[in-house]
Amino acid sequence: xxxxxxxxxxxxxxxxxxxxxxGGQWQAGRGIPVxxxxxxxxxxxxPDASIEDAMRAVDAAEAAAAGWRATPPRxxxxxxxxxxxxxxxxxxxxxxxxxxxxxxxxADARGExxxxxxxxxxxxxxxxRIGGEFRHTPSGAHNILVDHEPIGIAVLxxxxxxxxxxxxxxxxxxxxxxxxxxxxxxxxxxxTAYAMARLGQEAGVPPGVVNVLTTSNPGPVTxxxxxxxRVRKLSFTGSTGVGRILLAEAAKSVVNCSMELGGNAPFxxxxxxxxxxxxxxxxxxxxxNGGEACTAANRFxxxxxxxxxxxxxLTQRMxxxxxxxxxxxxxxxxxxxxxxxxxxxxxxxxxxxxxxxxATTGGAPxxxxxxxxxxxVLENVPSDAALAHEEIFGPVAAIYxxxxxxxxxxxxxxxxxxxxxxxxxxxxxxxxxxxxxxETGMVGINRGLMxxxxxxxxxxxxxxxxREGGVIGILEFMEPKYFAVEF
Ligand code: NAP
Numbered sequence: 001x002x003x004x005x006x007x008x009x010x011x012x013x014x015x016x017x018x019x020x021x022x023g024g025q026w027q028a029g030r031g032i033p034v035x036x037x038x039x040x041x042x043x044x045x046x047p048d049a050s051i052e053d054a055m056r057a058v059d060a061a062e063a064a065a066a067g068w069r070a071t072p073p074r075x076x077x078x079x080x081x082x083x084x085x086x087x088x089x090x091x092x093x094x095x096x097x098x099x100x101x102x103x104x105x106x107a108d109a110r111g112e113x114x115x116x117x118x119x120x121x122x123x124x125x126x127x128x129r130i131g132g133e134f135r136h137t138p139s140g141a142h143n144i145l146v147d148h149e150p151i152g153i154a155v156l157x158x159x160x161x162x163x164x165x166x167x168x169x170x171x172x173x174x175x176x177x178x179x180x181x182x183x184x185x186x187x188x189x190x191x192t193a194y195a196m197a198r199l200g201q202e203a204g205v206p207p208g209v210v211n212v213l214t215t216s217n218p219g220p221v222t223x224x225x226x227x228x229x230r231v232r233k234l235s236f237t238g239s240t241g242v243g244r245i246l247l248a249e250a251a252k253s254v255v256n257c258s259m260e261l262g263g264n265a266p267f268x269x270x271x272x273x274x275x276x277x278x279x280x281x282x283x284x285x286x287x288x289n290g291g292e293a294c295t296a297a298n299r300f301x302x303x304x305x306x307x308x309x310x311x312x313x314l315t316q317r318m319x320x321x322x323x324x325x326x327x328x329x330x331x332x333x334x335x336x337x338x339x340x341x342x343x344x345x346x347x348x349x350x351x352x353x354x355x356x357x358x359a360t361t362g363g364a365p366x367x368x369x370x371x372x373x374x375x376x377v378l379e380n381v382p383s384d385a386a387l388a389h390e391e392i393f394g395p396v397a398a399i400y401x402x403x404x405x406x407x408x409x410x411x412x413x414x415x416x417x418x419x420x421x422x423x424x425x426x427x428x429x430x431x432x433x434x435x436x437x438x439e440t441g442m443v444g445i446n447r448g449l450m451x452x453x454x455x456x457x458x459x460x461x462x463x464x465x466x467r468e469g470g471v472i473g474i475l476e477f478m479e480p481k482y483f484a485v486e487f
Pocket of ligand 1: 157161166186188215216219220222237242243246260261262263294295391419459463464
């Protein structure tokens with residue numbers, strides 16, 4: 001498939017939008033080019049919002065806030081459910097669009113659309129089940145009544161690696177809770193966000209409830225929104241570095257923050273693991289999205305007895321993957337998002353090789369146009385190599401050997417991150433014991449994929465604050481209010 005035919009396949013006028021979306025109006029503009037990472041070709045240009053545009057979005061979110069908060073939960077639920085249905089009906093065009101601007105393989109993009117749409121269905125259901133609490137004081141003399149109110153206007157900032165799912169994981173609970181939002185998607189992948197806003201409009205989301213803007217100046221534009229007392233929530237998904245900056249910015253007005261930040265997931269394989277299941281899980285945990293996932297297995301710790309068979313099996317599977325443009329249906333591993341991403345992977349792999357690591361497949365960037373790095377397996381990696389401590393964010397599996405359970409837990413925890421971990425063992429008691437010993441918000445036990453809209457997603461340590469998804473995800477957009485009631 002060529003870029004031209006792929007582009008025509010998605011360029012449906014009902015989905016295609018390149019304007020700021022503020023107060024239910026589309027405002028055309030240019031300034032931010034969107035690139036196809038398979039070729040480096042410019043696909044489209046989207047507007048570059050100023051601080052004034054952002055303040056108009058806050059005005060629009062404010063104007064819509066009272067009406068949306070007063071909209072019965074059942075009605076909010078039905079709008080979200082329609083949005084789910086529309087996304088599902090348009091899944092193929094959305095998947096193609098994601099592949100075009102992000103580069104990921106179509107199979108991954110299809111998986112993302114299904115996952116992203118599920119947040120609308122899940123929170124359509126949760127919108128009607130917002131609970132409160134009643135209890136007596138321990139003295140028995142008084143009553144405690146707790147209500148949950150919408151927290152207020154929410155600014156949502158999302159990364160490029162899951163352009164649909166990272167947005168719906170925030171929009172769906174926010175709208176279910178009764179909040180209005182301003183979404184700022186990543187500059188590399190804004191077309192998916194705008195396409196989804198079109199579908200939201202079609203689903204009946206009232207003007208101003210969801211606003212979307214792109215900007216090349218995210219720091220000052222976000223700071224201006226956070227300084228406005230009408231904005232009460234920041235929900236951010238992205239790198240830990242930017243998360244730290246935003247936490248400091250939000251502190252100035254004490255804005256409530258949810259932070260989904262970077263990861264450095266360990267993947268532990270014990271001698272008693274089912275080798276074939278561990279390899280299947282490793283391929284998913286490493287290669288979903290070409291390795292550009294916060295939950296991606298970054299460090300494979302493999303026990304000595306199974307180590308060589310695991311290296312051989314993973315090498316065989318990784319070397320068989322077809323590299324190519326994401327929108328080519330044959331492709332299993334697409335390009336990285338930018339040349340900068342390829343350079344970072346190259347730096348990490350080169351440093352590890354210089355210190356004794358050996359590539360059993362891949363191990364160097366691919367020449368030519370597009371931002372490609374091949375699936376790579378590295379063995380004999382020293383545990384203090386840079387790639388053991390930084391997010392690789394690419395198709396590189398770094399394998400380390402360990403001897404004992406205690407050593408595996410210590411190595412797994414030797415990081416500032418605490419998002420996800422994976423444990424493969426035939427002994428469920430051991431797997432659970434190890435899982436409890438690892439300092440992360442999520443642990444996959446004999447599973448390589450943990451993302452599920454019905455589960456609380458999020459990290460410990462410097463991987464984040466709060467949770468998205470699950471029953472508790474809606475509470476990130478609600479303020480508890482306690483009534484001391486005499487009756
Ligand atoms: P990023 O560089 O931190 O950017 C994320 C978003 O923040 C983008 O929309 C970006 O806008 C914006 N941004 C950048 N600087 C900003 C500033 N000073 N003020 C306000 N906004 C700012 O992250 P990324 O490279 O897009 O995404 C990869 C990272 O996200 C990885 O670390 C990955 O682990 C993490 N991630 C975490 C999760 C999770 O659930 N924990 C999920 C997915 C990804 P521009 O695009 O315009 O720069």
